Amino acid sequence: MKRLPIVLSILVAMSMLFAACAPAPTEAPAPVEPAPEQPTEVAEPTEAPAAEPVAEPVPTEYPRAETLYVSGAAWGPASTWNPFQPGSLANTTGTIGYVYEFLYAFDPQSGELTPWLAESGTWSDDTTFDITLRQGLTWSDGEPLTAEDVAFTFNLGQQYEALWFSPMWRYVESVTATGDNAVQFKLSAAPLYQEFSNNLYNVPIVPKHLWESKSEEDITVGANEKPVGSGAYMYLTNAEDRNVWVRNENWWGKEVFGTPAPKYIVDIRTSSNNVALGMVLKGELDLSNNFLPGVAELANKGYVKTYFAGPPYMLSANTAVLFLNTTKKPMDDAAFRRALAFAIDVPSIVNVAYAQLVKAASPTGLLPVLEKFDDQDVLASLGYSFDTEKAKQMLADAGYVDVDGDGFVEAPDGSAIELQVTCPNGWTDWMAAIDIIASSSQTAGINIQAAYPDYGAWNTELQGGTFDMTLNNWASMSNTPWTLYNLLFRHPIQEQMQSGNFGRYENQEMFDLVDALAQVPSTDVEGMQAACSDIQELMLTDMPMIPLWYNGMWAQWSDSTWTNWPDENAASPTLPTTWSGYWQLGGLQTLINLKPAGE
Amino acid sequence: MKRYFGRKILVYLLTFFLAVTIDWMIPRFMPGDPIRNMLTRVSVSSNPIAIQKMYDYYSHLFGLDLPLWQQYFNFWKSLFQGDLGISTYIFPTPVAKVLLRAIPYDGFLLVPSILLSWYAGNKFGAFAARSKWLDNTVSPLGYILTATPYMWLGILLAWFFGIVLGIFPIAGAYSYSMSPNLSWRFIGSVLHHWFLPFASLFLVGFGGWAIGMRNMIIYELEADYSHYLGALGAPKKLIRKYAFNNAVLPQITGLALQLGVIVAGALVTEVVFSYPGIGYLLLAAIQNQDYFLIQGCFLFIIIGVLLANFTIDIVYILVDPRTRRGMTGETA
Numbered sequence: 001m002k003r004l005p006i007v008l009s010i011l012v013a014m015s016m017l018f019a020a021c022a023p024a025p026t027e028a029p030a031p032v033e034p035a036p037e038q039p040t041e042v043a044e045p046t047e048a049p050a051a052e053p054v055a056e057p058v059p060t061e062y063p064r065a066e067t068l069y070v071s072g073a074a075w076g077p078a079s080t081w082n083p084f085q086p087g088s089l090a091n092t093t094g095t096i097g098y099v100y101e102f103l104y105a106f107d108p109q110s111g112e113l114t115p116w117l118a119e120s121g122t123w124s125d126d127t128t129f130d131i132t133l134r135q136g137l138t139w140s141d142g143e144p145l146t147a148e149d150v151a152f153t154f155n156l157g158q159q160y161e162a163l164w165f166s167p168m169w170r171y172v173e174s175v176t177a178t179g180d181n182a183v184q185f186k187l188s189a190a191p192l193y194q195e196f197s198n199n200l201y202n203v204p205i206v207p208k209h210l211w212e213s214k215s216e217e218d219i220t221v222g223a224n225e226k227p228v229g230s231g232a233y234m235y236l237t238n239a240e241d242r243n244v245w246v247r248n249e250n251w252w253g254k255e256v257f258g259t260p261a262p263k264y265i266v267d268i269r270t271s272s273n274n275v276a277l278g279m280v281l282k283g284e285l286d287l288s289n290n291f292l293p294g295v296a297e298l299a300n301k302g303y304v305k306t307y308f309a310g311p312p313y314m315l316s317a318n319t320a321v322l323f324l325n326t327t328k329k330p331m332d333d334a335a336f337r338r339a340l341a342f343a344i345d346v347p348s349i350v351n352v353a354y355a356q357l358v359k360a361a362s363p364t365g366l367l368p369v370l371e372k373f374d375d376q377d378v379l380a381s382l383g384y385s386f387d388t389e390k391a392k393q394m395l396a397d398a399g400y401v402d403v404d405g406d407g408f409v410e411a412p413d414g415s416a417i418e419l420q421v422t423c424p425n426g427w428t429d430w431m432a433a434i435d436i437i438a439s440s441s442q443t444a445g446i447n448i449q450a451a452y453p454d455y456g457a458w459n460t461e462l463q464g465g466t467f468d469m470t471l472n473n474w475a476s477m478s479n480t481p482w483t484l485y486n487l488l489f490r491h492p493i494q495e496q497m498q499s500g501n502f503g504r505y506e507n508q509e510m511f512d513l514v515d516a517l518a519q520v521p522s523t524d525v526e527g528m529q530a531a532c533s534d535i536q537e538l539m540l541t542d543m544p545m546i547p548l549w550y551n552g553m554w555a556q557w558s559d560s561t562w563t564n565w566p567d568e569n570a571a572s573p574t575l576p577t578t579w580s581g582y583w584q585l586g587g588l589q590t591l592i593n594l595k596p597a598g599e
Numbered sequence: 600m601k602r603y604f605g606r607k608i609l610v611y612l613l614t615f616f617l618a619v620t621i622d623w624m625i626p627r628f629m630p631g632d633p634i635r636n637m638l639t640r641v642s643v644s645s646n647p648i649a650i651q652k653m654y655d656y657y658s659h660l661f662g663l664d665l666p667l668w669q670q671y672f673n674f675w676k677s678l679f680q681g682d683l684g685i686s687t688y689i690f691p692t693p694v695a696k697v698l699l700r701a702i703p704y705d706g707f708l709l710v711p712s713i714l715l716s717w718y719a720g721n722k723f724g725a726f727a728a729r730s731k732w733l734d735n736t737v738s739p740l741g742y743i744l745t746a747t748p749y750m751w752l753g754i755l756l757a758w759f760f761g762i763v764l765g766i767f768p769i770a771g772a773y774s775y776s777m778s779p780n781l782s783w784r785f786i787g788s789v790l791h792h793w794f795l796p797f798a799s800l801f802l803v804g805f806g807g808w809a810i811g812m813r814n815m816i817i818y819e820l821e822a823d824y825s826h827y828l829g830a831l832g833a834p835k836k837l838i839r840k841y842a843f844n845n846a847v848l849p850q851i852t853g854l855a856l857q858l859g860v861i862v863a864g865a866l867v868t869e870v871v872f873s874y875p876g877i878g879y880l881l882l883a884a885i886q887n888q889d890y891f892l893i894q895g896c897f898l899f900i901i902i903g904v905l906l907a908n909f910t911i912d913i914v915y916i917l918v919d920p921r922t923r924r925g926m927t928g929e930t931a
Contacts, residue, residue, distance in 0.1 A: 063776075241873060266776070270873050271872075284768075455636070456886065460632050460636075
């Protein structure tokens with residue numbers, strides 16, 4: 001017994017050594033400037049003179065009534081504030097939309113581009129687009145935002161191929177500042193109008209005075225810490241599991257759009273969805289944009305609020321499409337693909353896998369907000385719906401019969417069919433959905449098994465084209481059906497398909513149709529409809545991929561601190577989301593419309 | 600003494616070398632390509648030249664365009680320079696920086712829970728062995744606790760104390776309404792958030808040690824030397840003291856064996872409580888095939904477990920006279 005204290009003291013000493021490898025645990029993980037001790041109550045914003053940004057002390061505590069807590073946008077610790085960063089990296093931070101702004105916004109509910117940094121834009125002829133910027137635009141460091149900044153930003157795309165919007169320079173001839181507030185886009189003949197208008201509300205404008213001295217590496221991959229933008233919020237601090245943004249009190253848009261209600265936004269990265277759920281129930285999280293299975297039940301009982309009071313509870317955000325690898329047998333056979341479309345039990349996916357949180361997709365794949373581009377005649381004659389008997393009949397008609405009596409059909413040449421449908425492991429909703437795809441196809445006589453590789457392996461199979469069939473939903477809500485069809489029929493076919501046409505469907509006729517759609521001016525709705533009809537007819541005849549359901553814009557919120565969230569009863573509902581890429585689709589307006597509870 | 604330590608250190612170095620080599624190999628055997636994952640969804644693919652350029656650029660940046668043997672060589676070279684590479688998943692943050700942010704939380708969670716549960720479990724087990732009443736109530740509880748998966752206990756604690764009673768937070772390392780600063784409020788918040796993850800690690804460990812100690816004490820009390828001491832008329836207290844000293848040795852060995860399990864348990868506990876240690880990072884790193892972050896996380900675990908084992912070796916010398924004598928060449 002006497003020795004135990006010695007033992008313990010050694011253990012303790014060793015543990016200290018162990019712990020000493022790293023700074024003390026209470027030390028800040030975030031790069032916070034050493035701020036003087038702050039009283040817990042943060043002093044009301046003193047009107048800092050616009051010209052000279054005063055280094056305000058970083059507040060140590062954000063008052064609950066002024067702070068909005070959100071989650072579901074960040075998938076990892078913030079690591080870059082570069083608005084041009086490829087992939088989903090910058091997307092996790094809110095950099096684009098809070099800090100950096102766009103020329104235009106897009107209102108998905110009305111389907112119109114609305115001016116943001118731009119005041120107005122006019123086509124003086126088919127290939128000349130003139131933009132007039134608003135008066136009094138400023139960067140958060142006090143410098144004015146002018147036409148020079150806009151021209152500089154777009155010209156970066158010409159200079160550096162590594163920037164994602166660089167391909168628009170295939171048809172853009174020049175972007176020039178023709179005055180302090182005037183920018184002129186000169187396009188070549190046959191420009192891709194659809195992509196162009198899409199870029200107008202997706203290319204973030206960066207300040208020339210800070211970016212022109214940057215190296216190529218800094219611009220394309222630099223982390224851009226302490227970003228200076230023109231937007232409604234500014235970077236405050238970040239840590240492993242959170243990003244904190246503070247309202248830009250000198251934001252130029254206050255007079256135009258209004259003032260966003262929360263002074264602070266804390267964007268929380270939860271490690272699992274049950275944590276997010278617990279935090280919403282406790283009122284610690286105001287808005288969760290995580291997918292929470294079973295949230296319908298909680299909404300029915302009034303614990304959380306959702307956009308719709310009943311099914312599907314959520315707005316539709318994107319289309320879950322089953323990509324079929326058309327380079328493999330029997331997916332190279334259009335008859336087989338069409339039969340498969342009838343064999344899949346979409347109602348069960350909606351009702352069982354999702355417990356009614358989603359809607360079945362239109363066979364054209366277009367979101368409800370783009371419904372006007374669905375050709376109803378084509379749908380009536382070529383649409384599909386779950387019908388096992390019909391699927392069996394179609395298979396038999398095409399020569400797929402069960403030769404060896406194992407309950408599954410063989411290919412017309414007699415070879416056995418054994419296919420895999422995949423999705424990343426851990427995506428529980430998709431895993432449940434592909435289970436249903438597999439089991440309902442088996443009922444129709446097609447031997448399909450579900451498999452769940454890790455995300456990385458799945459992604460490699462997806463882009464390398466080694467999968468049989470897999471789910472994908474990478475076309476987000478947009479102003480144009482071209483966004484979806486550009487994903488589905490991306491061309492030319494390359495060794496690696498990074499962002500579309502994963503099934504390598506090769507059909508020049510289709511590619512021409514999509515290119516034709518891309519060249520229709522986005523003001524010509526009838527022209528777009530006609531182009532879409534052609535695409536839809538060919539798509540539903542050939543069935544190279546099968547749109548199944550709309551993934552929801554997952555959003556559940558609590559009214560305890562902030563009210564006036566957008567829902568189906570709102571007069572002009574905006575989008576209740578903090579996902580990246582949606583701030584310019586009305587996400588910011590949602591923040592402006594919020595009201596503190598009790599007011 | 601010198602020979603003993605010389606041998607030990609050699610074994611540890613060899614273990615370190617092998618473990619780190621495996622650590623380097625495993626991520627590279629996973630199917631998939633980290634650069635492709637990183638560049639996912641870039642809208643440049645309509646421009647094949649641009650996409651290939653980006654791919655080459657990043658491959659070169661990460662040194663993944665070199666032959667494998669050269670990558671391995673470079674890996675050791677930069678490891679000795681303290682360079683763990685750059686994370687692809689949270690590009691462009693250096694892995695060392697990511698780990699330095701996260702590891703304090705792991706230490707803060709692991710060290711107290713391992714030491715306290717070991718100490719309290721042994722004390723309590725020895726105590727329980729004395730009383731029939733305690734033995735009957737505590738032993739079953741200990742069995743239940745030690746058989747509980749860390750994650751499950753964590754979820755139960757979070758649900759009960761966090762949501763039903765609402766007295767503890769369920770996520771984060773400190774309040775989401777604070778930024779780190781030196782104030783009592785902040786330290787209080789850190790402790791408040793630390794308690795539940797700590798408790799779930801502590802309880803599972805506690806159950807195991809208590810059960811082990813209880814069984815060992817009963818065994819030792821029945822040993823010949825105990826009966827002999829008793830027959831000599833030694834007081835019960837003295838007999839128990841000897842029994843405890845003997846019973847604690849296997850427990851120390853057990854601690855060395857359990858360390859790996861405890862670290863793994865801490866990782867899942869961190870995921871349950873959204874605690875910003877390396878648990879979530881490792882999970883995300885594996886999912887995104889972030890070679891460098893996986894290597895870094897495992898390197899930390901390897902070093903931690905080896906250091907702790909080494910400590911236990913030293914402790915053994917101090918508590919077990921036989922080891923000490925054997926080392927100095929004395930004969931019993």
